[in-house]
Amino acid sequence: MSDNGYGDFEFERRFLVRDAPAHLMDDAPMLIVQSYYLAAEGYALRVRVQAPTLRATLDIDADETTLLGQHATEVDFAAVTVKGPMAEGTRYEAERQIEPDVAVQMVLRGGHRVAKLRHAVWLGEDGWVIDEFLAANAPLTVAEVERGGPVTDLAIPSFCVTEITADPRMSNDALAVRPFGGWAAQYEAELARTGPLFLGGLGENRRLDT
Secondary structure (H helix, E strand, O other): OOOOOOOOEEEEEEEEEOOOOHHHOOOOOEEEEEEEEEEEOOEEEEEEEEEEOOHHHOOOOOOHHHHHHHHHHHOOEEEEEEEEEEEOOEEEEEEEEOOHHHHHHHHHHOOEEEEEEEEEEEEOOEEEEEEEEOHHHOOOEEEEEEEOOOOOOOEEEOOEEEEOOOOHHHOHHHHHHOOHHHOHHHHHHHHHHHOOOOOOOOOOOEEEOO
């Protein structure tokens, strides 16, 4: 949620990642598990929990509920969020922090789930997160930048293959319902045909060597 006069709106751009530099993928990422109780046509109701973790101790092949169960006592943040559809990098988002123990039980008990490892890095002028999706959404990796206002004139890291901000299939809520692992080959074939695409209406897109 923005705190710079835009009310309950978030401003972000998202990119498909390949071959992110190893030094950006730290050994102590944040484990995030999200459960979507509504995910339809861009509207979403989400419960999210996160826990610090060590990659070496993570059961990387486990499903979302198993991952959360293994790290439930380590959860240190939880929130319930209402989202609206994305439009050119802008999306309605109203979030409220909730009790972690309650959130864990809600995620375990219902909804469509997404699990990922989040790495936070500073690149160029912006703070970025790199999300490694787990379980049914592996091997998807996404880089995301968020600002307090529209994300314009962006320096895009060289490991970002194509922009997925405007691709409704790639939102977390859509991935919860239709996981990437089931259509990854189809998407790669599509990308090979179309080539990379980047939003053109948000100022100048520049490339950032990493």
